[in-house]
Amino acid sequence: MGEVEILGKVVAVLKPYVKNEGALETATGATSILNDLQVNSARLVDIILALEDEFDIEIDDDAADSVQTLQDAVNVIVAQKAD
Amino acid sequence: MLRLRVRVALQVQRVLAHLFFPIFAVGVVIALRFRGYRIEEIARVRQSFRAIARTCRGPILLCSNHLTVVDSALIAWALASNWTYLFRFHLFAWNLPEWKNFYRNLGLRILCYLGKCVPIVRDGSVEEKRESMGKLEDLLRQGDAVAIFPEGTRSRTGHLDMENFGYGAGQLWARVPNVTVVCVYLRGLAQTTYSTIPARGDKMFVEVQRIEAQSTHKGLRAAREVTRQIMDTLYQMEQRYRARVGADSPSTAAADADDGSTSNEDPPA
Numbered sequence: 001m002g003e004v005e006i007l008g009k010v011v012a013v014l015k016p017y018v019k020n021e022g023a024l025e026t027a028t029g030a031t032s033i034l035n036d037l038q039v040n041s042a043r044l045v046d047i048i049l050a051l052e053d054e055f056d057i058e059i060d061d062d063a064a065d066s067v068q069t070l071q072d073a074v075n076v077i078v079a080q081k082a083d
Numbered sequence: 084m085l086r087l088r089v090r091v092a093l094q095v096q097r098v099l100a101h102l103f104f105p106i107f108a109v110g111v112v113i114a115l116r117f118r119g120y121r122i123e124e125i126a127r128v129r130q131s132f133r134a135i136a137r138t139c140r141g142p143i144l145l146c147s148n149h150l151t152v153v154d155s156a157l158i159a160w161a162l163a164s165n166w167t168y169l170f171r172f173h174l175f176a177w178n179l180p181e182w183k184n185f186y187r188n189l190g191l192r193i194l195c196y197l198g199k200c201v202p203i204v205r206d207g208s209v210e211e212k213r214e215s216m217g218k219l220e221d222l223l224r225q226g227d228a229v230a231i232f233p234e235g236t237r238s239r240t241g242h243l244d245m246e247n248f249g250y251g252a253g254q255l256w257a258r259v260p261n262v263t264v265v266c267v268y269l270r271g272l273a274q275t276t277y278s279t280i281p282a283r284g285d286k287m288f289v290e291v292q293r294i295e296a297q298s299t300h301k302g303l304r305a306a307r308e309v310t311r312q313i314m315d316t317l318y319q320m321e322q323r324y325r326a327r328v329g330a331d332s333p334s335t336a337a338a339d340a341d342d343g344s345t346s347n348e349d350p351p352a
Binding site: 040041042045046048049060061064065066068 | 209249306
């Protein structure tokens, strides 16, 4: 699975949690999940768990903490898939 | 892993807080009494907490609802006497005030320091959040009680926020073995919504309940599941509060209460 496809799936996973839906439509790898998409920080854990389910991977706490942007999420998923 | 310097700083804080506790505690209780606050059935509440403290095998994680900035002080007052805390200082819980609310002047900083507070930055960096969690985990592992508000901030609706709570309480449960989770529901009988402090003369409804938190998962999934169990318990307690207030006539519930219950002096955190 390529990074573009992963990014598309990440965007789909994020959709229910996003307050700024306009930003999601034009999202790129550099888009900040908290600041640009205005996701409630309390929901970041739900997003990480949803990503685990979607990609059938396990994301450890340290990797989860590193997810700030969409590209961060893609990088974590790619790294976990490679393991 | 918590840095040695941070761990030593917490130990020093604990020792100093214990040394100054008699002055600190008397001052706080006098201030609360001066406002006319009372704890409903305080003997029963303290008996419940004593029974829990006597039988638990590990540290206590207090989880409560949050409506005023003095909730932590009121909870400490309600759960045990100053004598109990003096001789079983580990039961006097560490608290987590938001840095920008409580650390804006030297007086408040000293008060928080001696009141066993670990300031947190709500929108802080990953490193800051990790260090705050590390401190709490370390304190629990050393047997100290820690108090946490799962909602993260005072509920803007006056009801438990069942949608926007964080999973910090569950994360601590998942990381520290044998943690005893104790839910505390505290609310003034005249408290209609959130406020800076409760109305003058308000009587506090307090309920304490130990929960047997459990999860078949690990890590973040366990944290989410356990935090939901905590919130569900607090929700049931809130229903009992409503039944209690409903049993009173409105005039009794709000008796001798001034308008402080709805003063929203603090900016939303």
